[in-house]
Amino acid sequence: MPELPEVEVVRLGLHNHAVGRTFGSVSVRHPRAVRRHLPGAADLAGALAGSRIAAARRRGKYLWLDLTRTPGGESASAPEDVALVIHLGMSGQMLVCDPGAPDEVHLRVRAELDDGRELRFVDQRTFGGWFLDDYVVDPAQQAAEPGAAQLIPSTISHIGPDPFDPHFDPDRVVAVWRSRHTEIKRALLDQNVVSGVGNIYADEALWRSKIHGARMTDELSRPKLRGLLDAASEVMAQALEQGGTSFDRLYVNVNGQSGYFERSLNAYGREGQPCRRCGRIMRREQFMNRSSFSCPKCQVRPRGI
Numbered sequence: 456m457p458e459l460p461e462v463e464v465v466r467l468g469l470h471n472h473a474v475g476r477t478f479g480s481v482s483v484r485h486p487r488a489v490r491r492h493l494p495g496a497a498d499l500a501g502a503l504a505g506s507r508i509a510a511a512r513r514r515g516k517y518l519w520l521d522l523t524r525t526p527g528g529e530s531a532s533a534p535e536d537v538a539l540v541i542h543l544g545m546s547g548q549m550l551v552c553d554p555g556a557p558d559e560v561h562l563r564v565r566a567e568l569d570d571g572r573e574l575r576f577v578d579q580r581t582f583g584g585w586f587l588d589d590y591v592v593d594p595a596q597q598a599a600e601p602g603a604a605q606l607i608p609s610t611i612s613h614i615g616p617d618p619f620d621p622h623f624d625p626d627r628v629v630a631v632w633r634s635r636h637t638e639i640k641r642a643l644l645d646q647n648v649v650s651g652v653g654n655i656y657a658d659e660a661l662w663r664s665k666i667h668g669a670r671m672t673d674e675l676s677r678p679k680l681r682g683l684l685d686a687a688s689e690v691m692a693q694a695l696e697q698g699g700t701s702f703d704r705l706y707v708n709v710n711g712q713s714g715y716f717e718r719s720l721n722a723y724g725r726e727g728q729p730c731r732r733c734g735r736i737m738r739r740e741q742f743m744n745r746s747s748f749s750c751p752k753c754q755v756r757p758r759g760i
């Protein structure tokens with residue numbers, strides 16, 4: 456599944472190439488891609504046609520477009536009462552193409568834009584999809600700024616701010632972690648407290664902080680937990696920097712594999728290779744039905760596990 460940096464690359468691409476455009480006709484090529492839109496494909500296509508893309512937004516790994524109805528043209532108006540939520544799933548891609556471009560094998564949704572180009576959703580494994588969602592007042596923003604009433608799609612409202620969000624409060628995250636008795640890697644992956652960190656960047660942050668993922672949150676010091684959060688932010692910022700440099704074209708894309716950052720990974724996928732800090736052979740363990748990679752010397756496993 457794409458993690459925060461990959462999703463941000465897609466968001467930036469949409470910001471640069473699709474925001475400000477108005478949808479024309481929309482055709483759904485595979486019903487699974489709109490299965491989360493319960494009123495069905497025709498309803499989705501009808502609602503999108505004539506809607507203007509006002510903004511491309513993201514929280515953690517979740518991506519959506521703010522839509523406005525602008526019958527009079529470019530005049531700014533309040534957001535419509537729905538957002539287009541884009542689930543990238545495992546392999547979803549958002550492409551901005553010239554209309555003559557040949558159809559991709561796994562093309563799922565084709566949406567015409569008013570500049571003559573097309574926004575296409577391509578998804579080989581069809582875990583992703585598009586759906587319209589109602590807005591609610593953003594609880595994270597309200598907590599940080601009482602009285603503010605920024606809107607967020609309701610299905611994303613329970614997601615915690617990510618480290619790049621202006622409302623992100625690391626001290627709050629550390630306090631929540633310390634109040635619980637759970638493995639730190641599980642806590643890091645819990646999108647309700649801090650969002651955007653998936654399996655890859657969790658392993659990288661734990662390696663940088665020399666913490667084994669099975670350590671308990673209430674047994675780690677505040678500075679140690681704060682350092683882990685900072686490490687997660689740093690590693691994602693670096694991935695974003697690398698992903699961003701290769702990205703300035705009419706083609707927005709995520710491959711779900713974090714390929715562009717792979718060479719810089721210190722933990723994830725490095726089983727059997729020497730630790731880049733101490734030289735010990737890196738190990739792989741199973742955790743939450745996924746592989747975790749760590750150094751046996753730098754990241755000592757807690758006793759009894």
Ligand SMILES: [Zn+2]
Pocket residue numbers: 730731732733734735750751752753754
């Ligand atoms: Zn090591």
